[in-house]
Structures are given as C-alpha cells and as structure tokens.
Amino acid sequence: MSSHTHNHVHTIADDIKDKTFQDVSLCYQCGKCSAGCPVRYYMDVAPNKVVRLIQLGFYEEALKSTTPWLCAGCMTCSSRCPQEFDLAKFMDAVRETAIEKGVKVKDKDIITFHKAFLNQIKSFGRAYEVGLVAEYKLKTMHLFDDVDSSPGMLLKGKLKVLPHNIKDKESVKKIFKKTAKK
Amino acid sequence: MKIGVFICHCGENIGRTVDCPRVAKACEWLPGVEVSIDYKYMCSDPGQNMIKKEIIDKKLDAIVVGSCSPHMHEKTFRKAAVAAGINPFLVEITNLREHCSWVHDDIEAATEKAIEMVRMSVEKVKRDQPLTTIEVPVTKRTLVIGGGIAGIQAALDVANAGYEVVLVEKEPSIGGHMSQLSETFPTLDCSQCILTPRMVEVYQHPKIKLMTFSEVEKVDGFIGNFTVTIRNKARHIDEDKCTGCGLCITKCPIRKKAYNSFEENLAHRPAVYVPFPQAVPNIPVIDETVCTHYKNGKCGICVTVCGREAINFDQQDKLVTEEVGAIIMATGYKLYNIDKKPDDSIYKGYGEYGYGKYKDVVDGLQFERIASASGPTEGEFKRPSDGKEPKKIVFIQCVGSRDESKGFSYCSKICCMYTAKHAMLYKHKVHDGEAYVFYMDIRSGGKMYDEFVRRAIEEDGVKYIRGRVSKITEEDGKYIVKGEDTLAGMPITIEADMVVLATAMIAQPDASTLAQTVGIPYDKHGFFNEAHPKLRPIESTTGGVFLAGACQSPKDIPESVAMASAAAAKAMVLFGSDKLEREPVVAKVSADLCAGCFLCKKVCPYGAVEVREVKTRDGVVIKEIAYVNEGLCQGCGTCTASCPSKSVELAGFNNEEIFAQIAAL
C-alpha cells in the first residue's frame, strides 16, 4: 500500500498519510486551526503543535498529548485551514495510531466512553444509551455524575431500558471483525 | 548537391569520448558528402577559415558542423558560410558536445551515436531550402496600456527620447493606485505630492497622446506594425470645451446614489464627477446609471450651470485606430476584496471574517484612504461605522494571499510593508492607540525595508503576533478577533475597534481578456507572463509587447518604475533601426494543396493564419485558402501538425526534412 521507496523508513507521518491522505508537510504552522478550536483551552498541546511534533518526528510527545482525545471533530480547523490540511481527520489518525501503539492516554474517560459506545454497536447494531451509560460509569467510576438528567429521561421514554436490536446483528459484528487491528 | 562535414574536437571536450577522426572518416561515405574533416577548435579563426576555404575550393552547397549546441555557435558558423557565399540556412549543426560526448562515457557507443547524428544532419541539410531573413518596417510609436505609475513612467521615458506615445487609460483619470495612497514606504513621503507632477507632465507632453476613459478593443499586426483599435467611452462632456471649472459637479443634485470608488466606497459621489481633485485630465464624466437625465430626461442642472456648453448627453463612444510599433502593458492590479461570497466570485472569500459584513473591517486601500489627508476623513483616523477614533486596531496579514483555500497561493509581496506603514501612520497620529499585527512571516526584502518594519516595532511599539486569525465577530461595537500566537503557543483574543485586512494584490479581472486581445500569455492567476523569468523579465513572448509594473506580478512603486523604464528602453531598442530582421522560420501554405478547412487557423496561437480568396483572372472567387502572415507567425509549427492535407509547412522544419532525419536513423 505504501508508495515509498525501499530505503525510506515508513514513519508515523507516512502512516497518517496512508490512513487519511493528509500530508503533514502541507501545514505551515499559521495557527489558524488552534485559534478557532472550541476546545483549545482544555488541551495540553495546541492542535497546530501536534502537527508540528509529527512534522519534526517527535511522535511520542504527539501521541501522548490529550489534544487528539479532546478534539471534538467539529472540523472548524479543517474548513478554515489556508493549506487545506484536514486537521480533524489528522486527529482521527493520531488517535488511531495512539491506540495501535498502546500509548497511555491521559484523558482515560474519553477513550473509555468511545470503547463503551462501540461495544454497544457491536452487540446490538445500534447505540443503546442505558447500557452505554452503565458501562461507561462502571468503568470510570463516575457513578452519580448524570443523576440530574438520566432518571427524567427514562421516564420520558427517552432512554430505553431494553436495547434496540437490529435483525442482522451478525453483519455488524463482521464489520468489526474485518476492520479490527491486528 | 555537395556537402561538407566538419567535425570539431572542442579540444578534449568532444575528442575525449568521440573518436572525431573516425566520425569524419565514416561521413566521407555518406551520399552527397564531398568533404569530411575534423579539427581541434572549429569556432576558432583558423577553424572558420578552414570551413570557408573548403566551401570555396570544393564549391560546397551546404555544410554540417558537428560541434557544440546550436544555441552556442550556430550563428558563428552561419556567418562563416555566408562569408563563403552559401545561404545561412544551408548550415546544420550536429550537437556532438552537449548531446553526445559530455553525456556518455563509452567511446565506442558515443562514436557510433555521433556518426548517426551527423548522418541525420546530412540528410536534413540535403533538403534544406535557402531562406532569406524577413525584413519588416517599424512604426516608431508606442502604445502604453494603463496609466498608473508604471504606464506614466514608461510613457514619459519613451516620449522624452523623442518617440510618440499613445497612452490609454480606462478610468477617467490617470494615476492608478498610487494616487490613492497616503504616504509611501519606506520613506513615508506623500504619494500624491510625488505623483501629481508626473501626471501633469504626461498631460502636457507634446509627444504623448492621452486617451482616458478608453479601452483597447482590438490589436492587429505584429512587432513593429501593430494596428490598435481603441474605444473612447462617452464622458457626455465635450473634452475640448470643458475647462474643468467643476461647477456642474458642485451643483449636481444626485449626491448619494453612487459610491466613490476612488475613496474605496467610503464616500459617495455625484452623478457628474471627477475621480479625485488632482485628476488628469480634470474633465468630469457623467455616470449614466445614476444621472436623472438618463432616467427620465429631467434635471439638466449641469447644462444650465455650464458656461461652456460642454455637457453633451448624446455623446457616443468613439472608435479610433492607432498605428504603433511597440506595446507596453501597464494595467496594474486589483486588490482582493473580502466582501465576496463564493457564488459571485472566483475565490472563496473569508466567511470567518464576515465577508465584509462588518463596517470597520476594512482592506488595505480603504485604510490608505482613511489615512490620507485628502481622504474622506481628511487624514483623521475615524472608523467607518460611527466616525469614532479607533483606540485599538488589529492588522491581519496574508489575507487572500498565501492561502490557497480562500484566495491565491502566492505571496503578494507588498502587504508586509504596507501593513507596517499603516500601523506606523496610525501610531504617529493616535499616540495612545494600540496596534497589533497578525503575521505569518515578515517579507521585507528591499533597501531600508526591513529597517522600516523594525522601526514600527522598536520605535512605534507596534505589537507583532505570529499567527493567523481564525475568526472575527462583532459584539457591542467591538470586534472580537481570535487568533493564535504560535510563538507563545497561546490563543489570543483582542477586542478591537477596527480591523485592517492586508489583502493581496491580484490581477485585474479583465487581464486575461486583454491578454487575449493583445495576444500575450498570462499565468493561472491572470498576471501577464514574461518571456523568461530571469533573463527576459520585461518582454512578453510576443514580439514587440513589453510588461511594466504590477500587471506582471505584485510589485511596489520602485519596482514598477524600474520595470517601466526598462520596458521603455526595450521599445526604443526596436526603434533603433528602420527595419526589423527576423528568422525566416515561418509557416507557408501551399495554395495548390490547401483544402480551405482552416484547422490551421483555429490552432495558431498567434492568429497568423489569414483567409485568402483565390480568384480566376476575371475576379471570380473559386476557393478560400489559408495564408500565413509572416510578420505574425512565430514558427511554432502547430498549424503544420494539424493540417489534414499537409499543405502548410514550416520553413527549416518541413516534413521532408524531418522524414529524412527519421529515415537516416
């Protein structure tokens, strides 16, 4: 799949390009992405700096940062980047790489949430909120965080006690299996 | 036909890898070759003399020289041939050095190749036709298109050398963008003060024919011999009668219907107007789109007040033709304006900066007008929305430039400088004001330029922040500017009273149309292309058309002026002789073969193919055929390849000559 010559080491930057077609060398570090990022203040490394770290080969620093996990995927950055670099997609790839490399993520709750969410889909084919919240809460031990909204929601029929099942659950499971990382 | 072959060793250069004596020997056997010899330095005097002697002694008809690239010494050997009495176009050069000895190591293979190369040349030279250089007369007049500082300078230089100039400007006055500027970097001298005398000089110059409010419609002809059709748009005012008293302007009741484009729409103008007080010529124009007379036939106040009976509502556009020998393009630039939405624009525009929604977010030229003593605020810094003095201004650089997604990929080159100037001018007037500049890089190459930027930072306390702005929003009359300081690695939010966007210089919107009219190439952005980026930056690839100023790429005033003088000099080089000589590599149509399909006419990039009627003796047209105008043809041969009946051929590169080379393989 790689188009690089044999004497070229396949770097994480190349891998990101393979995954998402985003070439980090496009970025000229103007910072416009970071300036417009809604969650910039919560991140430990500014989004443009994550690109910079990858450009320079400081992969560990980039993969360890909370930035990719806090990125909300809103694409504000991507749509404003003067160089048409899709930073949101790049962040996806950084996260994916971090998981692949088994990097310890500082903001564990977010990854736990995503895992819980995907587990629901894997099992039922659709998101099942009660199960999702339950699994997430058990894993993170934030047991009473959402008390202010959940019971009401159950009453209003907004959270269902039973999961939504789709018929062909197997086909969804298959997708998970086929796309699973080795 | 007797052919002589001369193989040069170039000292060791060819001789080391090509066995020159063997090549010469092998070529002796080629049919038609009378003599084949090798020599150490063919281009040296003894070498040339040897060639001449052989030509005369052996009565040669044509020669082949196996030496360096024809780009090197073709001229030398042609001259020698002419001196010995043969036509210069019966000389073929085989490039044994650049294309053989220097690029190969293997003596055997290189020698083999050299022999084949010479053989190809011999076959070609056998079919070469004697050609005579084409002579064309020169009209010693120059057309300058565009009356900005570049056009003004070029016109004055040519006129001062004693040649006539026709200067065509599409606006009612000359002066271009420089007349809009307040003060100019890096010296901060008043733009109008240095420009106005030049404008007047143009107006008064006996050798300059000035046509304002005019546009070039058509250009026919070729280098030395252009015929230009110019449209003089109707001003509705008789230029000969008007004294420029301005009474009509002051009395016109229509005052707010039209924006004043000279003031970058920061002010209004009446229906009858001159663009600005120092306009040259100082003759007004009536704007039909807003004048009451053109709506309902009423008003006519201007007619009443004009003591000179100069107003003429019925005046029509006039087409005039001028003969010139050279054309100088000086049509300048346009500024990228952000009040453009994607659907009505070639570029995407800045929605995040509001698409010009906010009144106090202005572009570079608007700020020039605000800073200008003759501008709408008389040089006081007042913001457009409420006329209050801004206490905090944010400048944003690289807007529309270095931004492929919103505008253009190139660096507009002058905006770093003008932003520093703007910030400085502001700080000089508003001492308690704050100025912030968001920049990506500071590009200030030029004499005293970087010092100028440093002065803004060190002496005037302008705060430079490295990073781009992501978004501007308005809140209670303040503009919230959100940017990033990439050096500190911090987001920065500034509540500004005014924002100035350093928008890019872009090509005039009609530049490509004009380029097609004149027949010169332009780049993908619409700037005119030079013939060679380094060695012929002033010339276009079309003979006799030269470039000056910002129409070629973003430029500041000194560069525009330098280029203008250079273009003037180039035009005068043409005028140095009465006749022009051209290589006779031109296409020619065989009248017998031509089927009159005119495919050639369609593909010719120079419009050199014309339609000719073939008549019987008594004047009956029997067919139409193609005819190549030698003056226009640049010898590209595109027509020859497209002709289905092979009836048009390029002299010096005709099919037979090329087939012969192929056959000699």
Place this chain on the structure above:
Amino acid sequence: MSEEKWEPKIVAFVCNWCTYTGADLAGTSRLKYPTNVKLIRVMCSGGIDPVFILKAFERGADGILVSGCHPNDCHYNAGNFHARRRWEFFDELLKFLGIEEGRLQFSWVSASEGKKFVDVVTKVTNDVKAMGQFKAYKDLNDEFTAKFPEPVLNEKEIIMSEEDAK
C-alpha cells in the same frame, strides 16, 4: 546484428526551447545517460505530426519519446496545449494499430531540468529494452517496400546497408 547485442533504437522529438535546451543542460552538467536516444529538434511540441511517429516506427524505431515544455511554460503560449490534445487522441490510435503502450512516451522537460531529461531518457530506454525489439511495422514496411520500392527516401538506406556489409 546478433540478438544479444541488440540495442533499442529510440527517437526523441523535442522542442527547441525547453527539452532541447534541457538536454543541453544535461550536457553542460556532465550527467550521463544511455546512447540509444537520438534527438530530432522541432520548434514546438505542437508541431509534431503524428505521422512522424508512424514513420519512425516504420523505419525501425523501437521506441519514441515526445517531449516539450511544461503546460504553462510553452514558448508559444499554447502550442503544447494542442500537442497534448492531439496526443490524447493519438494514444487511442496507437492502441488500435497494435503499438504497445510504453513504446511511445510523453514528457515535459523544461530548459532547467537537465536531470529530468536524463531520467526521462533513461526510463524510456529501459522500458523499451524490456519490451524488446519492435518489428511489426518494420516487417510490414520491408514487405511493402520489397513490392513497391520507395524512390527517394530509400536510396541511402540501401547504401547504408551496403556500408554495414563492409
């Protein structure tokens, strides 16, 4: 000529302003490339007639290179634009005529791309070498000329082969 010593014959049609000059630069830079390619200079790639190509194949060329200025760089504004348009069509025709892809190659080499010229020439040589000799047209032509000897153009070919024999 014995089989193992076979070297491909390749003709390159190059424009005067860009590729020819680029080849000059390869020379002044003393870069090296195989000797198989012989250049025929034309003023513009727009002036290269498809018939030239067919003729060259007929005359025993094993491969052909056509090279001119970069699309926006044409000395003649638009000449190479026409060239490209023509080639798109011609590519189809070649396929139809049974000339394999790769025997005819196109490239853009500017006056400053000496290195690129070398790369292009080397590539075309290697490609054609790998494809082997191109006989179809030559055979056809030989057969044809045996029946209908061509008057002008063939004369020296006969002489050449006599010379070869020597």
Place this chain on the structure above:
Amino acid sequence: MEAILKVGYFPGCSQTGTAREYDISLRKVVENLGASFDEVKDWSCCGATSAHVTNHKLASALAMRNVMLAEQQGLDDMVAPCAACYNRLVSSQYEMKKHPEVKQEVESVLETKFQKDIKVMNLIELFMKIGLEKITENRKEELKSLNVACYYGCLLVRPAEITKFDDAEQPTSMEKLVELTGAKTVDWNSKVECCGAAHSIARRDIVVELSKKIIDDAKRHGANVMVVACPMCHTNLDMRQTIMKRVFPEYKEFPVLYLTELLGLALGMDEKELGIDLHTVKFNYNELAAEKATV
C-alpha cells in the same frame, strides 16, 4: 391528487431514544407536507464519533452499511436528520469517490459493490426537496412572536466542499426556512460554533461551557428561542441547562426547539403532539407570545 413524494429515511440511533421528539415531529411534519418516509430497513449505527475517532476503516464501513441497505432497498436518496450521521454518511461517500482504494476496502469489508450514488440529505435539504412553497401553503399559524436563533452547529455545513449545500461560515438556509413560519430570525455569532457534542458524556464540563456560550450569544442577540437540526446539539443545549442552572445561579432557562417542532407549530400542531413537552426546558408558544405582549 399529486403523487406522494417518497423519501428514504435513516433515523439514526438518537432518534429512537434521546431524540424521540425529533423523530415524532419529523414524521408528522413530513406527512403533513404530503411526503412519506421509506425507512431504511434494519439500519445500524453510523458509527458517529466513536468509530471515526478510533478506527478509520471501521467508521467508513459502519456508515456505508446503511448506504448499502438503502441501495438494496431501491432508494435514490435518504435523509439523515442527525447532523453527525449526515456528516458521517456524506464524508464516507466522498472519501470513497475520491480515493478508489478506500472504496475497494469498504466494498470488501461489506462484501458488496456500490452501483448507485445515493444522495444523502440533511434536514434542510429534505425540506428543499419537498418544496418550500408547501410550507407556506400549509401554514396555519404565523409564529410572529418568535425571534429565532438558527443553530447549525459544526457538522451540518462542514466541510463545505463535501456537504455543498450552504456557506460554511455564514450559512443562511435555515433562516430562510424558519422565516417561512412567520418567525423572525436574529443575526448572531455562534451559528456554526461547536457545542462539543462528542464529549457529551465523558467531558460534560466542556460541553456545558461551550453550550452556555452559545446560548448566551443567542440571548445577547435578542433571540427568545433557538432552533437546531441535530439531536446531539439538542441534548447538549437543552438537557445540559439543568447543570447550567446549578452552576450559574443567575442562569435563565432558554428554550431550544428542533426545526421540525417549529415547523410543526406553524403547521398547526400543538406542543404535546410534537413532543415538545419531552424537553428539559419548557416551551409553550402561546405563553411566550403572551409574555412578549406584556413586555
């Protein structure tokens, strides 16, 4: 009678749970306007945030499974009322079109071959398809008392080259729709600001802050109601107001409606029918109108 317009429908997970009222009102409004839905059978989750933030291939395949089903069902288009689903679906389609290798991969995972180019529509495009004049024709109520802040959120309009339906920075299509109900719209700054939906559960602190900023901006610009076109946005902007009230004692509740609910009101349905009573923040048009009249 003219033929009933049939449109493919991909509800998305939220529509069956947290955004039940969105589903209810959407179906009612569409029916009222003379169109009907053909629901994609056995649809599954589009993968939304979690899949595409962690596994690229999985994300594309999950999304495209639904497009595949729609194709097999013979649909030409389908509406995805959730902005996140919509974005996932069109982005996956775009990527497959742009990069043949992605197409190949997805096809091999799903064991199918995509033949058709199914048009995935967002809510606004749906109404454009049904015909804006239908809304004017069937309008029963002029919602004159409303000053609406139209909230697009981030995923509806971005990236513009993929969604291709409105300006990414200064969109106006929702305003045009809303104005058909007789309501006024306000010009405000946060139309396309992100509410942080992806972090709705794991980082509520972020979501609450971002959502509050958006609501504050709407209030500042004179809006008395906000209209959204995405269940995720609604969850954050409506439900999280409980926390806002708790954390900021001064905080005043602000009603957030689905675009479909607003249209429903204009078409003469009542709050209960449309499921507006399921919201965290109460909303009653007549009460609001009366209140406004007294001010």
